[in-house]
Each structure stands twice: as C-alpha cells, then as structure tokens.
Amino acid sequence: MADRISDEILGSARLEIDGPGVAGQPVSFRIVYTAGSAGVDDRGAVRVSWRAQPGLGAPQLEDSGAPGYVSVRTVSEGTVQPVARFNERGHRRPFVPALTVHTDDGGLWPGDRLELTFGDTSEGSPGIRAPVTTVKAFEFQVSVDCKGAQEFLDLDGLLTFPVVAGPAVRLVAVAPSDVKAGEPFRMRARFEDVWGNPTEMPDASLQVGVSDGDAVLGTATGSGPVIPIDGLTLGTPGVVRLDVVDQAGGLRATSNPIRVSAEVPAERRWWGDLHGQSGETVGTNPSADYFHFARYMACADFTCHQGNDFQITDEFWARLRREVEAIHADGEFVCFHGYEWSGNTEVGGDRNVIFRGIPEADDIWRSGHWLIEDRRPLDREHDALNVEELYARFRGRDDVMLLPHVGGRRAELRWIDSELEPVVEVHSAHGTSEWFLRQALATGARVGFLAGSDDHMGRPGATLANANEMPVNGGLACIRAAELTRDGVWHGLHSRHCHGSSGARILVETQVAGARMGAETVASGDVSVEAEVNGTAPIIEIAVYRDGESVYRWTPTGNPLQVLVAWTGNLRIARGRKQTWDGQLVVRGARIHDVTPFAFDHPEEGLIEGDGQRVRWRSETAGDYDGVWLELADLTEPVIEFSAEPLAITQPLAGIEHGPIFVEAAGLGAHLRLQALPRYGGPMDTGLSWVDAAPPRGVHAYHVRVLQLDGHMAWSSPTYVDITAD
Secondary structure (H helix, E strand, O other): OEEEEEEOOOEEEEEEEOOOEEOOOEEOEEEEEEEOOOOEOOOOEEEEEEOOOOOOOOOEOOOOOOOOEEEEEEEOOOOOEEEEEEEOOOOOOOOOOEEEEEEEOOOEOOOOEEEEEEOOOOOOOOOEEOOOOOEEEEEEEEEEEOOOOOOOEEOOOOEEEEEEOOOOOEEEEEOOOEEEOOOOEEEEEEEEOOOOOEOOOOOEEEEEEEOOOOOEEEEEEEOOOEEEEEEEOOOOOEEEOEEEEEOOOOOEEEOOOEEEEOOOOOOEEEEEEOOEOOOOOOOOOOHHHHHHHHHHHOOOOEEEOOOEHHHOOHHHHHHHHHHHHHHOEOOOEEEEEEEEEOOOHHHOOOEEEEEOOOOOHHHOOEOOOOOOOOOOOOOOOOEOOOHHHHHHHHOOOOOEEEEEOEOOOEOOOOOOOOOOOOEEEEEEOOEEOHHHHHHHHHOOOOOEEEEOOOEOOOOOOOOOOOOOOOOOOOOEEEEEEOOOOHHHHHHHHHOOOEEEEOOOOOEEEEEEOOEEOOOEEEEOOOEEEEEEEEOOOOEEEEEEEEOOEEEEEEOOOOEEEEEEEEEEEEOOOOOOOOEEOOEEEEEEOOEEEEEEEEOOOOOOOEEEEEOOOEEEEEOEEOOOEEEEEEEEEOOOOOEEEEEEOOEEEEEEOOOHHHOOEEEEOOOEEEEEEEEEEOOOOOOOEEEEEEEEOOOOOEEEEEEEEEEEOOOOEEEEOOEEEEEOOO
C-alpha cells in the first residue's frame, strides 16, 4: 500500500508497506522523500516524526542485524552524505519521537530521493516492532529544513498505515459486581491478543459455569472481540465467580467476583474510567472510537474524555459535547462531559474537569492555546492561567468537579480545594502514586481515592501497559450508586463512596469506627477497622493506613518454601518516573525448584533465564510491583543475593514465615519485598478486623490497600475519624 503527500517547493513523501501492521509484531516499511523545487541545502535536514502513544519500537541506526534497524539511503546526482539521528523527543507534540537526517558534503537536488527503511530486514534484522495498540491510521509527519536554518516546515498531510490486533491468546470475563438472586443478568467475554488488544475469535463457542462447579449456566456463540452471554441467574446469596470456556479455541477465564444478594442492594458497585484522551489531542484514534471502546469493548459502566485543554479547539469541544450525548444513556452507560485543565505543575498542574450535566460552550477555561491554531498563550477573559483562577471560575457551582492526578504532568497539591476536588487519583497507566495520596492527606483536605487510566492508546477502561510512556496497566474506579445515572454516579463520587484499583475489579468494603468508606465520624478512644475483600486473584496483603502511614498489615500464613521476591518504586515525582530493575538473584542454602513470574506488565518484561540457583529478568516499575515467586527445596540456611541497579543486597530468609521482610532501595518509595506465601498463594475472599488502640486526638484518615498475587492493587477511600478523647 502507499499513501502520498506533496508540495511543489518542499517536496513530497510516500509510505510503502505490505499490508497493515500487526500489533506488537515485527514490521518493515519505507518512507521515501523526494526533494521539491527548492531542494535541500548542505546542512539542511529532513525529519520524520510520529505519535509515541501507540508504541512503535525504538529505531536504531547502528546494528543492521538487530531489531529496530533503520537504513538510510539517498538517490542523488550529487555527493550528499546523510547523517541520521533519532531523538525520542525530537519534534512537536503530538509527533514527538523523530528521526532527523541532515545532509552533509552536499545537499539534495530537486527530484533527489531520501529513503528510510524502518525495520530493514535485508541484513538480518527481524524488523521494527509495530505499535502495540490497534490504530486506524498510525501517523507520520514529514518536515523539511530546506535552508539549514533549523526551521522545519511540515509537509501537508500525514503518512499512515493501519495496525490490527494479533491472534487471540487470552479471554477476559466481565460480570456485574452486584446481582439479585434469581434475577437474570448479562456478562461479557472479551478475546485479547498478547498486548491486550480486543481481537476476533472466529466461531467461538462459550460455556459458563460457577467456578469449581459442574452445572452449565449459559452458552453463547460469536466471533468477538466481545461476546455477550445473557440470561444468567444465580440463586444463592454469597460471593460467586463464573468460569467461561471457549470450547472451540480452548481459552478460558474466571470472572471478577459477583456479590449475589437476596434483594437488590441499596447501592450497587459500578466500574469505569474517568480519565483518557483520543487522537484529536495526544491519544490514539478518534474520540467517537474512544467512547465506543469504553462502552462496548472495556464493558465499563461510565467514562469521561479528558483531552488537554491547550489542544481542544472550539470546534472539537462542540463535537465532543455532541458525541458524549450520543453515547450516554442513563440506566445503561453514563458518560460525563469534561476536559483536562493542563496548567504547568508550577501553577497548579493537571486537574480533570468533570461536569455533572451538559456544559456550555464557554465552560472550557484553558490554561493556554499552545497547540491551537490561534497560538495565543492566553485569553485573559476566557482562560485560567493558574489553578487559583480555575477555582475562581468554578467555585460556588455544584455541577463541576476537579480531579487532581499524576499524569506526565502532575498536580501540585499545595493547592487543593476539597469542595471542588472531593477525590484524587492514586493510579493510572503512568504509574502508581501512593506518595500523591500522602501529599493530599498531609494538606488536611478530606478527599477520596480512585484510579483511572489516563489512556492515550484508545482503550479507556481496559488499558494495558506498553513498553514506552505507559509502563503499567490503567486503573479503574468503583463507585457506589443507587442507579446508573449521571446524578447517581456523581453523588457516589462526590460523597467519596468509591475505591480505585490498578485495573482488576477487586471488591473492597470498609467500616471504620462503625462508619462506611468515605464517611466522616466521631469516636473516643479505640478505633475499630474492618475490611472485607473479594479478589480477582489470591490476596497476599491487606494493609491499614492512618494518615497515609501503614499501621497494620494482614498477610496469609506463609510457607518458607514459597517465597515472593518483589520490587517496586518510582525514580522521582517529576516526568520520567520509570525505574529500571533489570537484574538477577542467586539463592544460597537452598535450590530453586520452580519459578513463576510475578506482575510483569508487558511482553517485553519478564524472566530471561533461570536454573536451580539463579534467576535473571528484565523489569521496570512505576510504583507497581514486579517480581518472581520461587518454590524452594533442600533448605538449610537460605540466603538470597539480589542485584539490580536500585539495590544490591544479601538477605537471609530466616523467620520469613512470620511476615514480610522489606529492604529500602534507591528511588521514590523503592523497596524489595520478601514474603513467604501459602502453597496455594492465598485466599480469594478474606478480611480483617483490627483495633487502633488509643490513637492521638484529632482527625485521622483511615484507608486500606489490597495487594494480590498477580500484582494488582486496590485502595479504599479514607474514612475520617475525629478522635475527641482517650
């Protein structure tokens, strides 16, 4: 296939590729630039840039036999020598990664060609990794500095090719968290490729039953990517998980936990993602596809679009409002209007702006017009340069909510308004930011916690990690509401009756001093903390936090032959938070009988090799855990020698069965975790009951964090307890 753009003076370019790319698989394609009537002067340059978010593999120019090799060739009557350089931040947003070819020892004459072959396989390279997410049109911008003046002019139009999903390797089962006994309900099964893209499974034949049971509750056929299974009923109150098997392809999945009640709960648990962007700003694919994905592919109950304000034109804002109303349907799917106020961190930082109803055309108060065609830095009458001005625009309204978060740019919490900002975000595909929760609580503001994706890949509600800017899975918010309406979900969120997860539909309920999650109460003396957790994988920790600091930890009784070795951390709070943990461990005084990967986030992470004494891996964290689960044998006095860039240590395992061992490492919240596990990993359903004896007087925030054996976490919103006496 070929796509073509042209300009008489600057030149023209075309893209050559054999068919669409397959997500995450090696691909080879060529971009050919033909010089225009102006030519390109000696020390001029041609630049090819592309969108980072879909995750094209990193190009390299040195090793023609290695992945990502890009060859550069000129067809010229002159003596020009091309000098190519790759810069991952080499051009203008959203076309940020760039390969620039400077001309040396001569320039390009009119009609000369410059050929860049990405993933050139002619000398042994397997190709370059295609983007890891499906894209209708993966876009390249070609720009030319004809005069060598360091002024690059973009050629009109874009070069594109589509990226499609790979074959199905995984089945995901999504069920409602609350059902009434005997009342029919729908669950959905989603087929995914190795990178988590929804994909077709021709002639699938699904069968549903209760986990560990023999009875068939329902069947469905189809080709995916998502197949609904209707008419399911559960008759006995309790917590149930359903197994789904594709009898044609052999894939199987277990659903999220379902709480079955004799009567409809006063408040049901609804799951969604309030944070993401589409291709009109810095994301992937059109906004209409964004909304369609959230509702029909991710099977979310609610969503919101959060484009950067400085890229939202008046025309796009009007179209967004139409698209939100088109997809929204009370009782079926809630879609809120919104945008991301994207002021620099130093004047407030990222705040998601969410509207309960339909906003007016002038309800968008931008932090600037940096990537809007008029290029104004500010419109003083209609914009908000800093967060204090933003507060002033919306203060007193009960139909607007701001949500501070850590994206690429982070919110600065020296400014926080708990009337306008009732919740903060702990996790997104940028990483886990528990330090952000502690900052929020330290201000004295009474806020709830939730999670989202900050999706840039066109996959709100089901964002999986890529190998570039989104190193972890996107999160989800669980909001309690009596009904699935804008008003219902808004009330649950504004009342802090919510919790967040790193992407798994983990159920968490808390009672603190007799008060529910998110509430405010008064107590004297001791404070009781109760939590009930229903996991999507074995639960290996429930930790209680008071004012952001851990005060109690429940873990299952461990077996010293089963040892989890896990690590976590951010490099820093500013951009570039990913922390590299490539390394190895050696076991002395025992033998490694078996090793299981723990919580690696994408296919380019994970185990490299291992034997009876040694394990090696590739890993990067952004506040999440990665690790290995070791099954040991022949124990005498076992010692682990751990070595990675943030930490090198020799640690005896004596006494590990009595509780986890933590070792601090270089980095923000970075540490090594050594924990003995039960042979079966841990319970799927458990809880804790603990008393905080005689806490200090004053108001204290109590919340719990859950950690599962698949690395997924969940955070309850705090309950605020005013201790009035000893």
